Amino acid sequence: MNENKIIKKVNLDEDWEEFIENEGLLDYNKIPLKRAEVRGWIKIAFWFLRIYILIMVIMVIIGFSRIN
Amino acid sequence: MEDYKNKLDELPVDIKLRAVDRLKIHLMRQKYGYFSRLCLLLALIGPGILVMIADNDAGGVITYAQTGSIFGIGFFIPFMVLMLPVAYIVQEMTVRLGAVTHRGHAEMIWKRYGKFWGLFSLFDLVVANILTLITEFIGITLGMEVFGVSPMISSITAIIVIASIQLFLRYFTWEWISLSIAVFNLVFIPLVFFVPHLHWGIVAKSFASWHIPGGVSSLFIYVVLANLGTTIAPWMLFFQQSSVVDKGLTVKDIRDGQIDTFIGSLIMVIVAIAIIIITGFTVYSVNHTVNLNIQNILSIISLKMGTIAMKMFALGLVEAGLIAAIAISASTSWAMGEAFGWPRSINLPPLKGWHFYLPGLISVIFAGSIVLIPNVPLGFLNLTVQVIASIFMPAAMMFLLLLLNDKEIMGEHVNRLWQNISAFIIVGFLIIMNGLYGVTVMFPHIFG
Structure with a gap:
C-alpha cells in the first residue's frame, strides 16, 4: 500500500476531524439511529404490506399443495 | 504529514483502508480538467456496474435464453429496453441512501422500523440468497460440463475461488477482480454477429409492431415475471x-454513483437483448415447444452456430454464475453484519472479520454441495426462489421508498416527485404481475 505517498500529497483545507466526518469514516455501530415514527400514510403502507404478505402466503400454500 | 499517518493508524483497520481510498479521491477532486474528472469517475464507479452484471446471473441467462427460445424477439426486446429505466430507478435510490446515511439497507430497516421488519427482511433475503446461490452453482456446473469438467471439480473450484476473493482481498482489489470477472458477461454480445440469418430489420420491426405473441397466457405471465x-x-x-457504504461514497459522489448505475443498467440490458436475439433467431426458429432446458438450447446453438459459439455461450453461463455468487454471498455477509451490529467490511482481515465472512461462506459451501446431490428437484427450487422473491420484492421496495422519503435521514436528497411516481408504477406493476401469477397458480387454465 502506498499509504505514505498519499499522505505526503494530502493538503486538507478542512481539519482532519471534519474530513473524517464528511467522508463518513466513523464507526456507525456506535452512532445510534432514531426509530422512525410510524403514523399517517406510513401506517397505511405497513397495513397494506401485512395484507399483501398474508394473501401471498395463502397463495403460496395453495400453489405448493397443488404441486405435491 | 506524520500527524496524518498517526491519525490514520488510530482508526480501526477496515475504516483505515477506506480512509486511504478516500484520501486518493480527495486528491483527485483537487485537480481540474477532463482527464482528472475521468480518473475520478473511474475510481468511483464499481458498485452499479457490478450489481447489474451480477444481475445477469446464471438464472438470468437461462431465463433470457428460454424467453427468446419460447417467444422469439417480438415482445421481449422492447420489454427489455423498458427494463433499463426500471433497473436504474430502483438501484439509483440505493446509491443515494447509502451515500447519505453511510449505513446498509438491512441496518436502516432494522433500526428505523424495528426488529420485526428487520428480521422479516433479513430472513427473506438470506433464504432467497441461498436458493439463488444454488441456481448459480447449477449454471457453473452445467457450463463447465461443456468443457468436460465434472460437477464435483467445478463446484469445489468455484467455492475456493469465491472464498479466496471474499477473504483475502481488500475492498478496492475485491471490486476490480470482480469487475474483471464480470467482463466475461459481455461474451454474449459478439456472439450476436455470428447468428445465421440475423436480420436487424426484424429486430427494429419488433419495436414498431410490439405485441404479445399468442396473447396473454399463464406461460406468458410467468415469463414476464421471471x-x-x-x-x-x-x-x-x-x-x-x-x-456504496463499504466503498465509502459520500453525497459528493452521488452523481458518479448515478453514472455508474446507468452504465451498469445499459450493459445489463444489452447483454439480455443479445441473449434473446441469439436464442430467438436460432432456437425459436427450429423449436416452438416450451419444454426447453438449457442443455437443449446449447445443443441447438451448437447445431446452428457451431461448437465454438456454444462453448462461448457456456463460458458466459459459468461467468454469470460465478460473479453472481460473489455478489450474493457478499450481500448475505453485509446484511447479517448490519443487522447484528458486527464490524462489516470487505477490508477486514479474515481473522478479525470471521463472523462477517462466515454467513456468506456457509451459504456458498451449502449451495455448492446441494448441486452435487443427484436428482435434486431443480424445478421446485426455481419455483421457490421465484415465490420468495415475488413476496419480498414489493416489501423491499416499500422500505426503500419509505426511507427515500424520510426527510429526517435523507435531508435534501429525498426522492423527487417523478422518482416517487416512477417507483410507485414499478411497485404497482410488480404487485399486479405477482397477483396474476398467483391466480394462474390457483386456476392454471384461466388464461388458456
Missing part, C-alpha cells in the same frame, strides 16, 4: 447499498 425478477431482485438493493 424477466422482471431477473431485472430487479431484493439482493440487489442490499448489495449495492452496502457496497
Whole structure:
C-alpha cells in the first residue's frame, strides 16, 4: 500500500476531524439511529404490506399443495 | 504529514483502508480538467456496474435464453429496453441512501422500523440468497460440463475461488477482480454477429409492431415475471447499498454513483437483448415447444452456430454464475453484519472479520454441495426462489421508498416527485404481475 505517498500529497483545507466526518469514516455501530415514527400514510403502507404478505402466503400454500 | 499517518493508524483497520481510498479521491477532486474528472469517475464507479452484471446471473441467462427460445424477439426486446429505466430507478435510490446515511439497507430497516421488519427482511433475503446461490452453482456446473469438467471439480473450484476473493482481498482489489470477472458477461454480445440469418430489420420491426405473441397466457405471465425478477431482485438493493457504504461514497459522489448505475443498467440490458436475439433467431426458429432446458438450447446453438459459439455461450453461463455468487454471498455477509451490529467490511482481515465472512461462506459451501446431490428437484427450487422473491420484492421496495422519503435521514436528497411516481408504477406493476401469477397458480387454465 502506498499509504505514505498519499499522505505526503494530502493538503486538507478542512481539519482532519471534519474530513473524517464528511467522508463518513466513523464507526456507525456506535452512532445510534432514531426509530422512525410510524403514523399517517406510513401506517397505511405497513397495513397494506401485512395484507399483501398474508394473501401471498395463502397463495403460496395453495400453489405448493397443488404441486405435491 | 506524520500527524496524518498517526491519525490514520488510530482508526480501526477496515475504516483505515477506506480512509486511504478516500484520501486518493480527495486528491483527485483537487485537480481540474477532463482527464482528472475521468480518473475520478473511474475510481468511483464499481458498485452499479457490478450489481447489474451480477444481475445477469446464471438464472438470468437461462431465463433470457428460454424467453427468446419460447417467444422469439417480438415482445421481449422492447420489454427489455423498458427494463433499463426500471433497473436504474430502483438501484439509483440505493446509491443515494447509502451515500447519505453511510449505513446498509438491512441496518436502516432494522433500526428505523424495528426488529420485526428487520428480521422479516433479513430472513427473506438470506433464504432467497441461498436458493439463488444454488441456481448459480447449477449454471457453473452445467457450463463447465461443456468443457468436460465434472460437477464435483467445478463446484469445489468455484467455492475456493469465491472464498479466496471474499477473504483475502481488500475492498478496492475485491471490486476490480470482480469487475474483471464480470467482463466475461459481455461474451454474449459478439456472439450476436455470428447468428445465421440475423436480420436487424426484424429486430427494429419488433419495436414498431410490439405485441404479445399468442396473447396473454399463464406461460406468458410467468415469463414476464421471471424477466422482471431477473431485472430487479431484493439482493440487489442490499448489495449495492452496502457496497456504496463499504466503498465509502459520500453525497459528493452521488452523481458518479448515478453514472455508474446507468452504465451498469445499459450493459445489463444489452447483454439480455443479445441473449434473446441469439436464442430467438436460432432456437425459436427450429423449436416452438416450451419444454426447453438449457442443455437443449446449447445443443441447438451448437447445431446452428457451431461448437465454438456454444462453448462461448457456456463460458458466459459459468461467468454469470460465478460473479453472481460473489455478489450474493457478499450481500448475505453485509446484511447479517448490519443487522447484528458486527464490524462489516470487505477490508477486514479474515481473522478479525470471521463472523462477517462466515454467513456468506456457509451459504456458498451449502449451495455448492446441494448441486452435487443427484436428482435434486431443480424445478421446485426455481419455483421457490421465484415465490420468495415475488413476496419480498414489493416489501423491499416499500422500505426503500419509505426511507427515500424520510426527510429526517435523507435531508435534501429525498426522492423527487417523478422518482416517487416512477417507483410507485414499478411497485404497482410488480404487485399486479405477482397477483396474476398467483391466480394462474390457483386456476392454471384461466388464461388458456
